[in-house]
Amino acid sequence: QRQFKILVVGAGAGGCSVANKFAHHVGGEKVGVIEPNDEHYYQPMWTLVGGGVKKLQDSVQKMSKLLPKKGTWMKTKAVAFDPEKCTVTTAEGEEVKYEYLIVATGLQLNYNKIKGLPEAFDTDPTVCSNYDYNYVQKTWPAIQNFKGGNAIFTFPNTPIKCAGAPQKIMYLAEDWWRKNGMREKANIIFNSSLGVIFGVKKYANSLNKVIESRGMKINYKRNLIEVRPETREAIFQNLDSPTGETETFKYEFLHVTPPMSTPDVVRDSPLVDAAGFVDVDKNTLQHKKYSNIFGIGDCTNAPTSKTAAAAAAQCGILETNLRAVMANKPMTAQYDGYTSCPLITARGKCILAEFDFDGNPLETFPINQGKERMTMYHMKKDVMPQIYWHMMMNGHWNGPGVYRKLMHLGMDGPEKQPAS
Numbered sequence: 001q002r003q004f005k006i007l008v009v010g011a012g013a014g015g016c017s018v019a020n021k022f023a024h025h026v027g028g029e030k031v032g033v034i035e036p037n038d039e040h041y042y043q044p045m046w047t048l049v050g051g052g053v054k055k056l057q058d059s060v061q062k063m064s065k066l067l068p069k070k071g072t073w074m075k076t077k078a079v080a081f082d083p084e085k086c087t088v089t090t091a092e093g094e095e096v097k098y099e100y101l102i103v104a105t106g107l108q109l110n111y112n113k114i115k116g117l118p119e120a121f122d123t124d125p126t127v128c129s130n131y132d133y134n135y136v137q138k139t140w141p142a143i144q145n146f147k148g149g150n151a152i153f154t155f156p157n158t159p160i161k162c163a164g165a166p167q168k169i170m171y172l173a174e175d176w177w178r179k180n181g182m183r184e185k186a187n188i189i190f191n192s193s194l195g196v197i198f199g200v201k202k203y204a205n206s207l208n209k210v211i212e213s214r215g216m217k218i219n220y221k222r223n224l225i226e227v228r229p230e231t232r233e234a235i236f237q238n239l240d241s242p243t244g245e246t247e248t249f250k251y252e253f254l255h256v257t258p259p260m261s262t263p264d265v266v267r268d269s270p271l272v273d274a275a276g277f278v279d280v281d282k283n284t285l286q287h288k289k290y291s292n293i294f295g296i297g298d299c300t301n302a303p304t305s306k307t308a309a310a311a312a313a314q315c316g317i318l319e320t321n322l323r324a325v326m327a328n329k330p331m332t333a334q335y336d337g338y339t340s341c342p343l344i345t346a347r348g349k350c351i352l353a354e355f356d357f358d359g360n361p362l363e364t365f366p367i368n369q370g371k372e373r374m375t376m377y378h379m380k381k382d383v384m385p386q387i388y389w390h391m392m393m394n395g396h397w398n399g400p401g402v403y404r405k406l407m408h409l410g411m412d413g414p415e416k417q418p419a420s
């Protein structure tokens with residue numbers, strides 16, 4: 001039976017980074033990684049791929065190039081977790097044993113929960129989604145081929161990754177249609193299951209101004225439940241209606257953000273809370289019941305917005321705390337919920353939201369990031385991919401926390417300082 005000191009399940013943004021960190025600490029030969037994909041996707045770029053700013057191939061690297069050199073990559077899926085026996089079962093039926101387990105499987109996209117949607121992706125060129133490697137390829141052509149009518153953007157009735165992404169693509173599309181003489185003919189509609197445009201007041205205020213000044217329409221508490229590609233109709237449930245009333249919208253363009261959950265194997269395992277997320281202490285990232293298990297990234301129940309930026313900040317916390325556990329010492333690092341969402345509002349404009357568990361802004365730069373800025377657009381488009389591929393993937397990026405503290409030395413008014 002194979003056994004690893006550290007076993008990582010899932011090698012996305014969080015898993016790949018911590019696998020490399022622990023390969024430095026315990027030696028690559030003691031690290032095992034279970035990950036079925038040949039390719040690793042930098043998903044944050046897909047907003048820009050859908051918006052016609054970047055090429056899809058810039059978001060992809062070979063998994064083999066990123067994983068720890070001397071580590072063992074099991075190119076397969078985990079299909080069962082047994083935390084009592086300290087094993088993870090692979091699709092081939094192998095029971096892999098571990099001393100310490102890091103769960104980093106991210107989220108599963110549940111497109112099939114929406115009636116007619118899988119067929120619509122296959123048959124209707126006006127239906128697209130930046131959340132998936134295949135469907136993001138439909139977005140830019142659909143934006144360019146749009147000739148007017150209803151352009152609808154959806155936000156589902158579950159927690160999702162990058163809660164800003166469903167609206168970022170709306171802003172990029174609106175900007176393109178405006179610059180190409182199509183804006184007058186377009187009804188731009190954001191149908192969201194939520195009741196607010198963004199969870200943090202400061203940035204919500206800025207975004208509401210963007211939406212209002214550019215004439216986009218928001219309908220809250222509207223959840224997509226069905227798509228009829230033959231008649232180009234999208235059916236939404238009114239979440240405020242006690243009788244479950246529905247509304248039908250004709251569409252000429254439809255960008256869908258699907259409902260999401262943890263992967264079935266995780267959801268059906270003993271590792272999760274009642275909502276199906278890996279049950280960790282939000283400050284230490286250690287599993288609440290099993291002290292040799294940690295979680296990172298989108299699959300955990302740490303109550304923050306699910307982003308690569310959050311996973312980066314969690315990397316450093318997990319590294320410190322798991323090393324402490326391995327040495328029988330008390331854990332010293334505390335995650336504050338840091339997360340970030342670069343809200344692109346047009347080509348050349350971006351509001352860089354950064355905040356903690358309580359929704360307090362935790363801004364890196366000593367300027368007001370609630371304003372639309374060209375500098376932040378370039379940060380997102382040109383700088384972040386470099387940081388991701390060349391620092392985070394190797395285990396050398398724990399988020400911008402240290403830079404924030406440096407840049408704010410003595411410079412802040414009270415509104416820039418986190419409540420602590």
Ligand code: FAD
Pocket residue numbers: 009010011012013014015034035036037042043044045046047076077078079104105106107130131132161162165263265296297298299306307308309310311340341342
């Ligand atoms: P992932 O990176 O999704 O990785 C999960 C890995 O687990 C995958 O490689 C998968 O193959 C593997 N896996 C799944 N099931 C199993 C299994 N059973 N066995 C083994 N392996 C398994 N974040 C930002 O910070 N900024 C942004 O601007 C931003 N924009 C985004 C825009 C879009 C359109 C999307 C889709 C995401 C965006 N994100 C952004 C979110 C970011 O991509 C995720 O939060 C981040 O990738 C989460 O990392 P993770 O390691 O938890 O999961």
Ligand code: UQ1
Pocket residue numbers: 044307308309310312340341342364384387388392399400
């Ligand atoms: C970040 O650290 C990160 O993770 C790699 C992202 O994901 C792509 C981000 O989008 C952002 C904004 C950050 C935060 C980094 C800085 C420099 C503010």
